[in-house]
Amino acid sequence: MTAEASAPIGLPRGPYDPPHVRILSLVAAKWVSQPISALAELGVADILAEGPRSPEELAETLGVHATSLSRCLRAAASVGVFTEHEDGRYGLTPMADCLRRDAAEPIRSWALMLTKGPMWDSFGRLTETVRTGRPAFEVAHGIPLFEHLDRNPEFKSLYETAMGELTSEVARELVPLIDFGSYETLVDVGGGDGVLLGTLLRHYPKTKGVLVERPAVLELARERLAELDVADRVRLVPGDAAHDIPDDGDAYLIKNMLHCLDDDTALAVLRAVREAGGDDAHLFVIETVVPPGNDFHWAKLIDIEMLADNDGRERTEGEWRELLSRAGFDLERVVAATPPQSVLVAHPVKPRT
Known part of the structure; x- marks a missing residue:
């Protein structure tokens, strides 16, 4: 086709x-x-x-x-x-x-976020991004996307709700794809309001969780984790994803964060996870994977959103493999989820003795 x-x-x-x-x-x-x-x-x-x-x-x-x-x-x-x-x-x-x-698979917040206000306006400046490499969002609004979110609570709420809409779907789908019940402690790095971690823990009652996020976001997570009835099994860790990774995880989750980052920043996060997890903890990266060839794939268009919004990008399997390798991980396999998401399963490369 x-x-x-x-x-x-x-x-x-x-x-x-x-x-x-x-x-x-x-x-x-x-x-x-x-x-x-x-x-x-x-x-x-x-x-x-x-x-x-x-x-x-x-x-x-x-x-x-x-x-x-x-x-x-x-x-x-x-x-x-x-x-x-x-x-x-x-x-x-x-x-x-x-x-x-209240839809079972809601997309209303995405419909509003992409077609109104800041993110709609920025796409009119995409040519400037192509000319200079500067994100169109910064060109249009004078400040980076995430700084703009911090200054505009109403739009930030819409943005976070939109992220949560698709996260709920992915979380439910991960359960039959990967047996997270074999891990004692799951650490969700940059896990937002906790819906991914919380949904997984509901299915694995013997597993504990750790959520690493900014303090303001953790306040939202307290409510969501309580709604999911798993708050007593989750430790909340305020901090930065590149510096404050706890070392007690058997598995680490990173969902849709690395595509918002340039390679150097993404590498810093992955290296922090590698150091914290040691030689045994698995890593699960939930992101899109850009396929080769001319056929349509959502990742190729989401990549333009990243180009316009910030310094991030979508990556091919080869690019993911190289980035993970530089951080000390070996990519085991790529598990397809609901388009455009995939799960990159990686394990740490142990030092040669």
């Missing part, structure tokens, strides 16, 4: 569309993303969870302009997000259901 045929992005296109129409379907992606984003922000999916509604009924409930709402619904329905019934009412589809605030 060619990249052109397999790429599930942009506007739907027929096999006989001329090249200029096919590329238009890609560059005009805002025609799809922004109506969906507006409907997500308004909470349309939450209302339709109670049953189909006409645009007029929805508009009255939401206090918005009915005709404008109808046009956004029609556009979203044309790509499978919501559906229009013969009587003119709109209902949910599986994709639209993911926009509900």
Whole structure:
């Protein structure tokens, strides 16, 4: 399958569309993303969870302009997000259901984070990144992404909620893929609000956990771990991922942190984990792996988000292997999870005697 045929992005296109129409379907992606984003922000999916509604009924409930709402619904329905019934009412589809605030697999926060405010604005400056290497986010806003998050609590909350949405899914999927129950203590490095570690510990009642994060984030983790009923088995460690790694872990987890970092910074984190874990602790890195060739893969586009946002990058299997090797680890295998995630399983390389 060619990249052109397999790429599930942009506007739907027929096999006989001329090249200029096919590329238009890609560059005009805002025609799809922004109506969906507006409907997500308004909470349309939450209302339709109670049953189909006409645009007029929805508009009255939401206090918005009915005709404008109808046009956004029609556009979203044309790509499978919501559906229009013969009587003119709109209902949910599986994709639209993911926009509900309490969806089983929520994606609402991602829809808002990527299409509004700081992260949307930065993409208009991507050419400057290509010219200079400076992240487009810094060009657009004058400060790095994570500093901006610290200064803007509302956007930071949206960002952290979005990260948590996909983490919950990955956490549940890891259980049948890898037997974490064989480890006495799991250390989650930069584990956010603890949903990954907490979900794993729920499945392995004899395993203890350690969560390393910034103090402000650990306050959120206390609540989440209590909700998951594992707080009594988790030790919270405030600190920096490159310096404050506890040495009592049998296995170490790093999820979607290293792709935010340049190679030197990522190497410092991995070396800190290698030193703390000694010669026996396994390492599990949850990240995307960029495949070779021209076929579509989400990692190739997420890499552009990293290019725009910070000094991070997505890496090929060879690049991951080299980075891990420089830190003293040997990459055992790559376990595919829900796209675009994979689990890189590594063990420490013991010094020759």
